[in-house]
Amino acid sequence: MTAPTRTRGASIEKLEVAAYKVPTDYPESDGTYAWKATTLVTTHVTAGGRTGFGYSYADTATATLIRDLLASVATGRDALDVPGAWLAMVEAIRNLGRPGISSMAIAAVDTALWDLKAKLLDLPLCLLLGRVREEVPIYGSGGFTSYPIERLQEQLGGWARQGISRVKMKIGTHPEDDVARVRAAREAIGPETKLYVDANGAYTRVQALAQAERFAELGVVWFEEPVSSDDLEGLRFIRDRAPAGMVIAAGEYGYDHWYFRRMLDAGAVDTLQADATRCAGFTGFLRAATLADAHGTPLSAHCAPELHLHPSTTIQRLSPIEYFHDHVRIAHMLFEGVIEPQHGMLRPDLSRPGIGLELKRADAARYAV
Numbered sequence: 001m002t003a004p005t006r007t008r009g010a011s012i013e014k015l016e017v018a019a020y021k022v023p024t025d026y027p028e029s030d031g032t033y034a035w036k037a038t039t040l041v042t043t044h045v046t047a048g049g050r051t052g053f054g055y056s057y058a059d060t061a062t063a064t065l066i067r068d069l070l071a072s073v074a075t076g077r078d079a080l081d082v083p084g085a086w087l088a089m090v091e092a093i094r095n096l097g098r099p100g101i102s103s104m105a106i107a108a109v110d111t112a113l114w115d116l117k118a119k120l121l122d123l124p125l126c127l128l129l130g131r132v133r134e135e136v137p138i139y140g141s142g143g144f145t146s147y148p149i150e151r152l153q154e155q156l157g158g159w160a161r162q163g164i165s166r167v168k169m170k171i172g173t174h175p176e177d178d179v180a181r182v183r184a185a186r187e188a189i190g191p192e193t194k195l196y197v198d199a200n201g202a203y204t205r206v207q208a209l210a211q212a213e214r215f216a217e218l219g220v221v222w223f224e225e226p227v228s229s230d231d232l233e234g235l236r237f238i239r240d241r242a243p244a245g246m247v248i249a250a251g252e253y254g255y256d257h258w259y260f261r262r263m264l265d266a267g268a269v270d271t272l273q274a275d276a277t278r279c280a281g282f283t284g285f286l287r288a289a290t291l292a293d294a295h296g297t298p299l300s301a302h303c304a305p306e307l308h309l310h311p312s313t314t315i316q317r318l319s320p321i322e323y324f325h326d327h328v329r330i331a332h333m334l335f336e337g338v339i340e341p342q343h344g345m346l347r348p349d350l351s352r353p354g355i356g357l358e359l360k361r362a363d364a365a366r367y368a369v
Contacts, residue, residue, distance in 0.1 A: 010047040010048030010078070010079045010080070010120060011047060011076055011077065011078060011079065012045055012046070012047045012074050012075050012076060012077050012078075012079050012085075012113075012116075013046045013047055013075070014045075014046050014075065015043060015044070015045050015046075015066070015070075015071040015074055015075055015109065015112075016043065016044040016045075016046075017041065017042065017043050017044075017063045017066045017067050017071065017108070018041070018042050018063065018364075018368060019039060019040070019041045019042075019060045019062075019063040019368070019369040020039070020040045020041075020042070020334070020364050020367040020368055020369060021037050021038070021039045021040075021060075021367055021369050022037060022038050022039075022040060022330050022333070022334075022367050023036060023037045024036055024037060024038065024326060025329060026144075026146070026147070026151065027144075027146045028144045028146055028326065029144055029145050029146040029170070029173060030144065030145060030170040030172065030173070030198065030200040030202075031145065031170060031171060031172020031173050031198075031199045031200040031201065031202025031203075032172065032200045032201055032202050033200065034146065038057060038326055038327075038330060039057065039058060039059060039060060039369070040055055040056075040057060040330060040334070040367075041055060041056045041057070041058050041060070041062045041063045041066070041104070041105075041108050042054070042055045042108065042359055042364075043055065043066060043108045043109050043111075043112040044112065044359075045074065045079075045109070045112040045113055045115075045116050046116075047079035047116060047120065048079060048120050050116060050119040050120050051116065051119075052112040052113060052114070052115035052116025052117070052118075052119060052354060053112055053115050053354070053355070053357060053358055053359055054107075054108050054109060054110065054111030054112025054113070054114070054115055054281070054355075055108055055111065055112075055277070055307065055359075056104045056105070056107045056108040056111075056277040056278075057104075057277050057303070057304065057327065058101065058104035058105070058107075058108070058277065059101065059104075060369050061101050062101050062104045062105045062108065063105075063369075065093075065096075065101060065102065065105040066105045066108060066109060069092060069093070069105075070089050070092065070093075070105055070106065070109050073085070073088050073089050073092045074088075074089065074109055074113070079113070079116055079117060079120060080117055080120065082110070082113045082114055082117055082283065083283060085109075085110075085113055086106065086110050086113075086280065086281065086283040086284075089106045089109060089110070089280075090106065090280070093105075093106070098255055098256050099255040099256070099259075100255065102255075103255040103256065103278060103279060103280045103284070104277060104278055106280040106281060106284075107276060107277050107278065107279070107280050107281040107284070108277075108281075109281070110280060110281025110282060110283050110284070111276065111277075111281045111282055111307060111355070113281075114128075114281070114282045114283075114354075114355075115354035115355045115357075116354070118353055118354040118355070119353045119354045121353075122353050123353055124310065124348055124349070124350050124352065124353060124354070124356065125282075125310035125311070125348075125354055125355050125356075126309075126310040126311075126313040126314065126348050126350075127350070129282075129286075129310065129311060129313075129314045130314055131313035131314050132313065132314060132315070132316050133313050133318070134313070134347060135313075135345040135346060135347040136309055136312045136313060136318065136320075136321055136345060136346045136347075137166075137318075137320040137321070137344060137345055138164060138166075138305060138320055138321055138322070138323040138341055138344060138345065138346055139164065139166035139167060139168055139194075139196060139320045139321075139322060139323060140155075140156065140159030140160075140164045140166070140167040140168065140323050140325075141167070141168040141196075141198075141303075141322045141323055141324045141325060142155050142156070142168075142169070142170075142324070142325035142326075143155060143156055143167070143168065143169025143170055143185060144169075144170050145170045145171065145172065145173035145174070145181075146173075149181065149184050152169065152181065152184060152185060152188070153184055153185065153187070153188035154188075155325065156169060156185050156188050156189050157188035157189055159189075159323075160188070160189040160190060160193040162341070163341075163342075163343045163344050164193075164323065164341060164344045165192070165193055165194060165344045166193065166194040166195075166196060166222075166320055166344070167185075167189055167193060167194070167195060167196065168195075168196035168197065168198055168222065168224070168322070169181070169182070169185050169195075169196070169197055169198070170197075170198055170199075170200065171197050171198065171199050171202070171211075172199040172200055172201075172202025172203060173202070175202070175203065175207060175211070178197075178211060179211070179214050179215070179218075182195070182197060182214075182215055182218050182220065183218055186218045186219060191219070194219075194221050194222070195218070195219055195220050195221065195222075196220070196221065196222035196223075196224065197215060197220050197222065197223055197224065198224035198225060199211075199223070199224065199225055199226050199227075200224075200225050201225045201226075201227055201228035201229060201230075201231075203226055203227055204227065205227055205231075205234045205237050205238065208223075208226035208227050208234075208238050209226075209237075209238055209241055209242070211226075212226065212238065212241075212242050212243060212246060213243060215246075216243035216245075216246055220246065221245055221246055221247060222246070222247045222249060222271075223238070223242065223246055223247070223248055223249070224248075224249045224250065224273075225249070225250050225252075226238045226248065229250040229251065229252070229253050229263075232262065232263060232266040232268045233266070235248060235250055235263075235266070235268035235269060236266055236267050236268045239267070239268065239269065239270060247270040247271050247319075248268075248269055248270050248271075249269055249270065249271040249272075249273055249300065249319075250263065250268065250269050250272075250273060251263055251269065251272045251273035251274055251288075251302070252273045252274075252275050252278070252302035252303075253278070254273075254274055254275075254278065254279050254288065255278055255279055255280070255284075256279065256280070256284065257279075257284070257287045257288060257291060260272060260274065260279075260287075260288045260291050260292070261291055264291060264292065264295040264297060265295075269297065270297070270298075271297065271298045271299070271300050271319045272288065272291075272292045272297050272298070272299050272300070273299070273300050273301070273302045274288035274289070274292075274299060274300075274301065274302065275301070275302035275303055275304070276301070276304065276307055276308055276311065277303070277304050277307065278302075282311050285301070285308070285311055286311060286314070289311075289314075289315045289317075292317060293315075293316065293317050296317070297317065298317045298318065298319040299315055299317060299318060299319060300318070300319035300320060300321055300322065301321035301322060302322055303322050303324040303326075303327050304324070304327050305321055305322060305323045305324065305327065305328065305346065306327070306328075306331045306335065306338055306339070306355075306357055307355065307357075308321055309321075309339065309346050309348055309355075310348055310355050310356070313348060321346075323341065323346075331357075333363065334359060334360055334363055334364045334367075335357045335358065335359060335360065336357065336358040336359075336360055337349065337352055337356040337357045337358060338357070339356070
């Protein structure tokens with residue numbers, strides 16, 4: 001089967017980048033960090049009369065790197081040769097370092113290139129990549145440590161009432177209060193909804209193990225980053241000793257496949273997490289999925305559920321993906337084509353090519369940096 005005539009020889013003509021800083025609807029914090037705004041970095045890539053849209057959640061320095069370096073790397077390349085463009089960008093940032101801003105910049109461009117390719121072929125991205133499932137399970141994620149108990153219960157309980165059967169809350173800012181907060185969350189969601197907790201690496205090994213026992217009594221089945229994700233021995237220590245039925249998860253700070261390989265080789269997690277906005281886009285995300293599959297380990301997408309929806313349909317060993325409050329709110333504010341969950345699942349809209357999202361530029365303009 002040959003590609004439509006309009007795609008042959010379609011070269012990338014231009015790459016546009018912008019950044020938007022969106023205030024949170026309430027101060028947000030986890031066990032090791034606090035924030036009052038989230039920065040969205042967007043890219044638009046044009047070729048063959050179509051425009052691809054991609055993005056990352058990152059600092060404005062990411063937009064500067066795209067504008068000053070990556071735009072010239074991508075421009076002029078064959079729009080269908082996404083892996084080639086990805087590798088060229090990875091090579092271009094060699095002296096800048098792969099983790100952090102460099103990988104998040106590549107992510108914003110790579111996701112736009114995949115969106116563009118699917119649009120040139122007039123296909124939803126999930127069909128271009130080759131899906132193994134028609135819908136993707138989610139878990140509601142928020143429950144920030146800055147929330148008073150009433151707001152925590154309202155948010156998590158609201159997701160449970162909507163039919164989202166898994167919810168996650170933040171812990172670790174004040175460890176002495178965490179058991180009481182988890183108990184309050186359990187009261188709000190009832191006995192049937194699965195409860196996840198995320199310490200963002202705030203605990204010591206001994207603290208984490210002691211808390212795991214207490215959390216298990218309240219039906220917690222997922223303990224994310226009980227210790228720092230850089231402490232692979234510590235993660236393995238907790239995983240080996242955690243109560244039966246409690247999943248140990250980490251990986252959201254992975255920027256390249258070497259990071260994921262080290263975590264998997266160490267046997268540090270029951271579920272690996274990867275974030276396409278950090279690990280260099282869909283190309284890096286699918287590499288992480290391949291590594292996880294080779295280790296017999298499920299993969300979960302971290303945050304940005306609208307972005308992760310299409311590639312997640314291609315993953316056989318898929319754990320529920322994160323339906324993160326902050327990013328869902330921004331998506332509804334600034335994107336067209338956002339999918340609403342049904343019975344705790346997201347299903348791609350096959351009537352829309354690419355990732356199915358478009359930036360509402362007029363609405364976004366007020367937040368432009």
